[in-house]
Amino acid sequence: MSARIIDGKAIASALRERIGEEARAFAKAHGAPPCLAVVLVGDDPASQVYVRNKGRATRESGMISIEKRLPASASEAEVAAVVRALNEDPSIDGILVQMPLPVHIDAHSVINEIDPAKDVDGLTETNAGRLLLGVQGLRPCTPEGCVILAKSVRDRLEGLRAVVVGRSILVGKPLSLLLLAENCTVVMAHSKTRDLPEICRSADILCAAVGRPRLIEGDWVKKGAVVLDIGINRVEEDGAARLVGDVDFEAAKERAEAITPVPGGVGPMTIACLLRNTLIAAARRRGVRGPAI
Numbered sequence: 001m002s003a004r005i006i007d008g009k010a011i012a013s014a015l016r017e018r019i020g021e022e023a024r025a026f027a028k029a030h031g032a033p034p035c036l037a038v039v040l041v042g043d044d045p046a047s048q049v050y051v052r053n054k055g056r057a058t059r060e061s062g063m064i065s066i067e068k069r070l071p072a073s074a075s076e077a078e079v080a081a082v083v084r085a086l087n088e089d090p091s092i093d094g095i096l097v098q099m100p101l102p103v104h105i106d107a108h109s110v111i112n113e114i115d116p117a118k119d120v121d122g123l124t125e126t127n128a129g130r131l132l133l134g135v136q137g138l139r140p141c142t143p144e145g146c147v148i149l150a151k152s153v154r155d156r157l158e159g160l161r162a163v164v165v166g167r168s169i170l171v172g173k174p175l176s177l178l179l180l181a182e183n184c185t186v187v188m189a190h191s192k193t194r195d196l197p198e199i200c201r202s203a204d205i206l207c208a209a210v211g212r213p214r215l216i217e218g219d220w221v222k223k224g225a226v227v228l229d230i231g232i233n234r235v236e237e238d239g240a241a242r243l244v245g246d247v248d249f250e251a252a253k254e255r256a257e258a259i260t261p262v263p264g265g266v267g268p269m270t271i272a273c274l275l276r277n278t279l280i281a282a283a284r285r286r287g288v289r290g291p292a293i
């Protein structure tokens, strides 16, 4: 039987609807809507598209979107200065520095300039540490979106075996920690992992965040597994440009119970969770409870 396709676009759209309502209530109570600032350095075409989409989604949810663009030649000090100015601006609730940064800029240093209270990507040392400790903080958006999608299929994740392929700071590592917090038994796999197919076959929840088109083959998927495909890879096929994930979707859907498509799976959830984090940051900065969503 063919798998159920997890409609990330629809789930994200429902979440954004509720965030929009909360944002409007917030604006009434506090005199201004939450405000997200996105810092974009250079002119990477994929980043331009994401930043434009984020801006549109932010406005659609009744929030304010600000973009700070710098040329690819900007120095680390210049980027850091922009981030510090946003930290000090009381009208800004959330700051996101779009990755990747040009190679001459140390991403870790720039991210650490962000005020942890405005770090809606959850990437500063403070928020990463809070995730590790399991205390209140802002969580990275893509991993959060993945957990919501997994829960849309399985009410309780407790005791399930989760395999996360990829251990980046942005996706794989925080996703492993969030699944651990849900009481999954988590295996973190990466480029040095031996017997990757065998390890994947043991997964009740299989998460792929690698950045290699269709690396995960159909027969690496256990029958009845939930597959979350985080990869976004642009490939040329039959003379046309298209987006594919890290999982061989057509083959995997014959074995999985449920699977996310690319596009229309995890990607839209990342944006919805970014908006939710902006709302949470805006509320906490004013000392009120965050949204109940």
Ligand SMILES: NC(=O)C1=CN([C@@H]2O[C@H](COP(=O)(O)OP(=O)(O)OC[C@H]3O[C@@H](n4cnc5c(N)ncnc54)[C@H](OP(=O)(O)O)[C@@H]3O)[C@@H](O)[C@H]2O)C=CC1
Residues within 6 Å of the ligand: 142, 165, 166, 167, 168, 169, 170, 171, 172, 189, 190, 191, 192, 193, 196, 209, 210, 211, 212, 215, 230, 231, 232, 233, 266, 267, 268, 270
């Ligand atoms: N849907 C969304 O919202 C988002 C999607 N993405 C997409 O997710 C993918 C991953 O992104 P990101 O985490 O930033 O990528 P990175 O390149 O930072 O990390 C890739 C990870 O995959 C591992 N890896 C590479 N090759 C293999 C292999 N052959 N077998 C097993 N593991 C391997 C690497 O291992 P090692 O550590 O050993 O090098 C590394 O941990 C990309 O396609 C990206 O576009 C990213 C962010 C959000």
Ligand SMILES: Nc1nc(=O)c2c([nH]1)NC[C@@H]1CN(c3ccc(C(=O)N[C@@H](CCC(=O)O)C(=O)O)cc3)C=[N+]21
Residues within 6 Å of the ligand: 049, 050, 053, 096, 097, 098, 099, 100, 121, 141, 142, 232, 243, 262, 263, 264, 265, 266, 267, 268, 270, 271
């Ligand atoms: N600081 C930072 N935080 C990020 O969260 C971050 C980042 N940098 N750099 C790049 C990656 C990538 N990313 C995506 C977000 C949405 C979609 C998305 O909405 N994708 C649509 C399709 C979009 C398209 O057609 O290109 C989908 O999957 O359906 C994809 C990818 C966030 N990232």
